[in-house]
Amino acid sequence: MEPLSQIEVEHVxxxxxRVWAESRRLSDLFYARLFETAPxxxxxxxxxxxEQKQKFLGTLAVxxxxxxxxxxxMPAAASLARQHVGYGVEPGHYPVVGEALLWSLERCLGAGWTPETAAAWQRAYAAVTAHMVASAYS
Ligand code: HEM
Structure with a gap:
């Protein structure tokens, strides 16, 4: 995968x-959506x-x-992914989590969720989690 461009990084x-001020709402929406789509x-x-909501948001911010x-x-993401193996997380869970994350970002951003922003988040999530899965499961 091509590295993210400067513009994509800026969109993300x-x-x-912009959502940080209501990050509590973001994490509430995210876990509700995740448990609805992947009970x-x-x-x-x-x-x-x-506590998990805060840890997730804090790590996402980093x-x-x-x-x-x-x-x-990349090393931080790899180590996070190896930790997740111990939680029972499987490779197939990553896209489901990504869908719930992007869905909740869209709800929080409203009109700010432009096609460019959506595409940049998709690429960023795919790039980071492809590395996570490759480091933890192969
Ligand atoms: C970029 C993606 C992800 C990030 C940034 C992330 C972040 C985190 C963080 C920071 C923790 C807390 C670790 C600790 O206690 O030290 C955690 C725990 C956990 N994560 Fe993730 N995670 C991601 C993907 C996933 C995925 C795909 C799943 C699949 C369902 C998942 C399920 C869990 C579970 C089950 C725990 C343990 C919760 C508990 O102990 O109650 N995470 N995650």
Missing amino acids: RGSFD EVRPLFRGDLD IVGSLENAAVL
């Missing part, structure tokens, strides 16, 4: 900055879901902030 970062993953979440810094991003 700019839109994430089979619900039992994998054994800890406190409010990933978004280091999209241009592959030397930092």
Whole structure:
């Protein structure tokens, strides 16, 4: 996959900055959507879901902030993915999570969810998670 362009990185970062003020709503929407579309993953979440929401958002913010810094991003993403194997996460769960994430970003951003922003998020999520799956399952 081609590396993300500067413009794509700006679309992802700019839109994430704009939802940050309502990131609580973003994470509520995300987990609700995930458990609706993939109820089979619900039992994998054994800890406190409010804490999980904060951890997920915090890590997502770090990933978004280091999209241009592959030397930092890729090892961190790989280690996160290996940790996820222990939670019972399977490769096929990554696209489902991506769909729920993009769906909730779209709900939060409204008119700010332009086709360019959507395409940039799709590429960014695909690039990071392809690396995660390759590092953790092969
Ligand atoms: C880019 C993608 C993802 C990010 C940034 C992410 C982030 C995180 C973080 C930060 C944690 C907490 C780890 C800790 O406690 O130290 C976590 C836990 C977890 N994640 Fe993810 N995750 C991602 C993808 C997924 C996917 C695809 C699944 C599949 C369902 C998943 C399911 C879980 C589960 C089950 C836990 C453990 C929750 C618990 O202990 O209750 N994650 N994730």
